Amino acid sequence: MEGSCSSDVAPGPFRDKVSCFLHRPLVKVIFIGLVIRAVLAPLLTPNYDMTFWMRIMSMVDGGLSLYVVDGYYYTPPWGYVLSFLALIGSVFGITYGTRVPELSFGMGGDIMSSSDAPIFSDIVPTLGFVILIKAFLVIVDLLVAVLLHRFVSERFGDGKAVAVAAAWFLCPLVIVESSVHGMFDCIAALFAVIGIGLVSKRRYALAGAAVSLAMLTKLFAVFLVPLLIAWVLSREGINRKGAASLAKAIVGFAAAFILVELPSIMAGDFWETVMFLTSRASLTGGIPAWAVLIAAAVLAAAIVAAWVWCTRNADRVRASLDRLRTPEAERRVVKALGIIAVIVAVAVLVFALATVGWSDVPEAVAFLGSKALVIVYVVCVLFEVYLAYRYLFRGERTPERLAMLFFLGAMAVILWPPLPQYPVFVIPFAAVYVMVFMPSLRKPLFLLGLGYALYDLSSGGITMLYALSEATGLIPMDALVSMSEVLYNRMGDVHIAGTITGVFKALAYLAFLWLMYRWYREASGSGAIPAVVKSAD
């Protein structure tokens, strides 16, 4: 590789180095990915989330902090990034948006009565603003690609590392989310990848901080926590050293959490900052603040009590841990997790009926439906706990098995709610597992990315051309508004745009199911399934 580089150009060490750099496969992947992003970024921008980012930066400019008035619904990290970008934007004199009166008539009223209607704003972002936001997210994409490459090349060689980086950086979904949608899920993925890299280097306190930042950016990293704990314990042992390592991670996690939330805590806005997380879990208004505080206190007390008990009964603990390695123990673990799932489901049911009332069954069913996500999340976390148990106590602790478990664990993100940007968090884990250990799943993985990318593009619809139209006049705004009026209204009982999006949503889910089916078939054939999920007895 090195030799072929130097023969292509004129002599000279610097030119040799440049040539070698440009001929590296990773650089080619990055170049192709950047070119695609550079083309898409100014062309397509859905006029929805960008308007939120505009609003938030406008609030900061106007002297309002993130949670003083309505408008910012996420946890603080993305707001801090937007504030930083507002500063950068002001340095370069970037204006945020232009009001387009033609769009005023598409807002509110009948069109807004459909949740699929994307005309949310008559302010269209300027190209400068669009580039400002997207450039930051593209840099994040790039950093994830480089980190993944480093992580894999140290263990499995440059060829597989390039393949993993390409599976991330050239994934259609990752491209669309950063360079079209302007969504920040890639930041959560970046923190998660940093966290895993730091765990692999035994930098547990910093790893805890990175995972905390990942969770504060988007909640999804919570699904990986049981596996990360199992990974730490498998490396350090289930003993004082392992507990000390976990303690470091917890301290790092808590420190990062408190630091990020400190401004909000001091301003009395803490519960506003976690509103998005609780609303995603359908908990808004359901669980009062005091209940969460009591639960946290009980959890902390339980951890301390368990620590004290374990240190005083070390022999009994060791014997119990040994027993966990038996098939009989696994059956008990599965049964216990099942019972917990049932208890949670029943508790949610009782809560729903108690809240709405026993007499109004249809309303209670509707309310229960809105709380069903709690059940889905709890079942997912229990599944992750089971995977962690399997890794720690049953079967081999190989890199392939660990990669597969992270792949399965991350896939829980896709279950619900079905928004197209969420699988971005899954891609790094899927890329490592598929490209290093299961290359036969390359096509299904690509289809997953393509399916969700098309789903996202279909959601944006005609609004994606507004920014380009307003900036260049290449496409008349009147024509776009007319097309919007046709697409976003009902034709009889059929909502046209909603139907198109629904079709792509279904295709994306099919791609997900296809990937999981292919994985099951391949893993069953290679004997990996019994080692991972099925009982090993």
Next chain:
Amino acid sequence: MKADKAVALLAVFCAVMVAGALLTDWAGHMGLNADVTENDDGTVQVTMNGTFPAGYGWMLYTGSAGFNHVCLYLDYEYGSPVGYSDQEDLMDSMKKYLDSRGVSCSYVDAGGLAEIMSDTGSASSTAVLMASGALPDTVYGEDMSVFKTWLEAGGTLYWMYGFIGETVSVRGGTAEGGTPLLGEGAQLDPDEETFASDISPWAEALRYRNTDATYGLSTDLPGFTDLGLVTESGHSSCGAVPYGSGSIVVVGGSLDGSELGQTAVGRNLALADVIAMGLASGSELVDSGTGSKGYGSTTFTISRGGAEALYLWSGDYNSEWGQRFTLRSV
């Protein structure tokens, strides 16, 4: 992956977020404010103070009330066709918005509303915002005089959702068969679907973008003032009519799902401007304009042109801050 590179990357990202956090915190303490000086030549000199670049706008107008106090009606014990959580979300938002516009406001329940409306002496300096869809029997029961007298004495009612007076709430429920205050056809029936086809100068200046005119006032009503967008059926998504010396402002649309809807947020922010400005029936826009300031303060001069009040606002997207200035009589 080398741990030091991951650590460095983590550190860089933390630095970005710390910078952003400091900026938001600093911006919160270095927020906008304005100084207004009236010149003898009929011009007004405005100085906008603020650390960072920001968009701003101004409106000169006549025919408004400068409210000393705004009452936000919310009573969980009185029946309502609107969900209490929706009402609460709206009122909490409006309180924040009005606070950031320097308007004194507080919550009132049905009993408190009766006390406020019984004080006709201060009716012209008090506004009431209601989104309950029903008037409590403490002011609009069999004897509707408390409510009507307060309006006639100069009170201003900002109303959202429902035909005013058709539903009367009592403790623990609602009573059917109330008397619609404005008569048949004055407000747009929710069963009638129409699209906005015209935008008023006020809506342009206010950035009022809500096209939903459900329950909105008919533009044919005597003394009607259009503050919103008008539908093909001739109803406005925000409009005002006189009632005695007072005024009724009706905002169209429902409250459902308003907590995350960008349109609802924009509507509510514009409504906060409407209330902070004291707009009502007879309010006329004299002139308006927008601009953007760089770092630090900026000063500009505008001709008042017979206006009685000046309203300054800032924000590139919606108006996030506002302040009303009463101009001296000429």
